[in-house]
Amino acid sequence: MSAKVNDDLLTERRKCEFNVEELTNYLDGGAQATQNRRKLEDKVLSTKGLFDEVPEEYLSHKEKYENAVRKAVVYYKAMKEAEDPNQTEQERANATYRSLLHAAVFKDNSPFSLHLAMFIPAILGQADEEQKKYWMKRASKMEIIGTYAQTELGHGTFIRGLETTATYDPKTEEFVLHSPTLTAYKWWPGSLAHTANYCVVMAHLYINGKSCGIQPFIVQFRDEETHQPLPGIKLGEIGAKLGFNTVNNGFLGFDQHRIPRNRMLMKNAQVLKDGTFKRSPNSKLTYGTMVYVRVVIVNGMANQLARAVTIAVRYSAVRRQSELKPDAGEPQILDYVTQQHKLFIGIASSHAFTLTAKWLTRMYQKVTADLEKGNLDELPELHAIACCLKAVTTTDTSVLVERSRTSCGGHGYMLSSNLPQIYGLVTAACTYEGENTVLMLQTARSLVKALEQAQSGKRLSPTMSYLSEKVSSRLKWDNSIDGIVKGFRRVAYGKVESAMRSMRKYVRSGLGPEDAWNMSSVQLVAASEYTSISEADIRQLQDTYEDLLGKIRPNAVGLVDAFDFRDQILNSTLGAYDGRVYERLMEEALKSPLNAEPVNQSFHKYLKPFMQGKL
Ligand SMILES: CC/C=C\C/C=C\C/C=C\C/C=C\CC/C=C/C(=O)SCCNC(=O)CCNC(=O)[C@H](O)C(C)(C)COP(=O)(O)OP(=O)(O)OC[C@H]1O[C@@H](n2cnc3c(N)ncnc32)[C@H](O)[C@@H]1OP(=O)(O)O
């Protein structure tokens, strides 16, 4: 018999003014997609051996990793078996697009995540047809496990500064991979330390002493039978981190390690047997895997934020605290407008990021199709937009997940709430796949170029067109959606224009363009993510905003129920559908190994002699 649902949650669900299932269907892309997702989740989550006997927070660093590998093999086998052969690739992708199935199994991400998130996309985007056929067969059947090894101990942002070398030897038709310094060691790649046996390495190609830029190479670094590191390979784990502690991030050093010529992924640039280098139509095509992952991250943020606000809103409907009015009893903390302010922006942002992710994915698919036909025209715009949206969504999600955690008081600080782990996952995304400041400056670079083009009367791309609209200096402000958008456009235009004016001022004062750029870079970052609107407008917006909070309040639980996360996917004592938070907090607390005995051995070994002055 299922446990009794908390009365307050029952009341909330009765108060809801819209059809929750309809919103779930909309988010999934239709009722059939919801059915497919639920069927997939039913199948996979009923697999034996997927879950932890002991909560992983009570395992050692080594045990956590070994347990995660145990679960990963069960999980990925179950996923493969659960795939519906009658589904198209697109339907399959849709079924997992919103599903955070892996989050039910891995609280801190999977030791296989890089294989799926970057190794396979790198092969798809960087290998020529023959290479793709061979490596995709092995990688998609998990005969090999790969990662993406670009970052080094000494370089992450500045790709052109990477020190790993790949020197072509025409006599043997091989590349010699080498880490000339400690800072050249690959450092950070997920799965690299003990899990993967192949990786796509980004290395500086040299032919006859001449630099041919950063190129991708597929490299085996562990023996497929013994898993021992191959000769000339130094491997290890980089140590405990804020999060991602079951992703097995590692380091890898090459000592004159030789690989055959056909291991350079040659879709964009090629090296012929005699060492002739055939340049890529655009050297930045080599960066394509990162653009792809930045697009994926936007959707990932939407899902993770939805998970956090579901936990916090349900908890806020159950938790009663303090006194709003004398003798009126303790209210649900969700009735405090400050609590609504903290959480409802998170619900709205998750929906906004979901819609943005769909739009960006369509743009990515169109530009990628154009690239296949040799049309690179829209690549710069895709790069600029992907940089901006990855940076903005990861920054906002980190802030909103942390706000969800702190809105749950002390219980939000418990690992059993899962909010700290979700924060660890999302805040990492502010750094990986391009540190956010650096990416915002990439977007700013495009904005400045676009404004210069607009000022010289040239047509701009659709996403930059707001820079050429001659926005009147006194925009008639109204708080309609259109009015708010116009307000933001005016602010955005002003930010870019101000940053540009600042740079020109520095150049006139005698600074070179690079120093003028650096001096204006705070404004440039702000131009990529505009902030406030003028004073008078704020009052009007504030009234509208507070009115909106009241309208959302009766539907808040319905809005998070519509994300349709199972309890296993929320993995939280505070966010379960039945709202039995106190019973769950106690159940989880009793699983602590420290509760196995009333008196811990440290009393007799240390405390008692200390308290008796004998230590
Ligand atoms: C559980 C998780 C929960 C949610 C997340 C969900 C999904 C996430 C999926 C997976 C996550 C799992 C694990 C994470 C794994 C992480 C992996 C990594 O981090 S891989 C390494 C990532 N590293 C980077 O991103 C490095 C960033 N640096 C750069 O990209 C470049 O160095 C930089 C662009 C900053 C500068 O490049 P540079 O060559 O110096 O170019 P420059 O600035 O001089 O500009 C020249 C010219 O080139 C254009 N350009 C630059 N880059 C691109 C590009 N990618 N595409 C197209 N064009 C590009 C640039 O605009 C400029 O053009 P103009 O001259 O102005 O015309």
Ligand SMILES: Cc1cc2nc3c(=O)[nH]c(=O)nc-3n(C[C@H](O)[C@H](O)[C@H](O)COP(=O)(O)OP(=O)(O)OC[C@H]3O[C@@H](n4cnc5c(N)ncnc54)[C@H](O)[C@@H]3O)c2cc1C
């Ligand atoms: C959880 C996690 C997983 C990761 N997984 C992988 C992986 O699987 N494979 C992989 O290859 N890498 C991976 N990385 C590495 C990641 O890509 C790098 O950390 C990231 O690119 C930033 O580089 P960095 O750490 O060297 O920092 P740096 O580039 O040294 O940046 C440090 C600071 O300097 C600032 N800075 C740098 N350049 C500029 C500039 N031009 N203008 C203004 N400010 C600047 C940055 O904004 C930042 O604040 C991972 C990182 C993390 C945290």
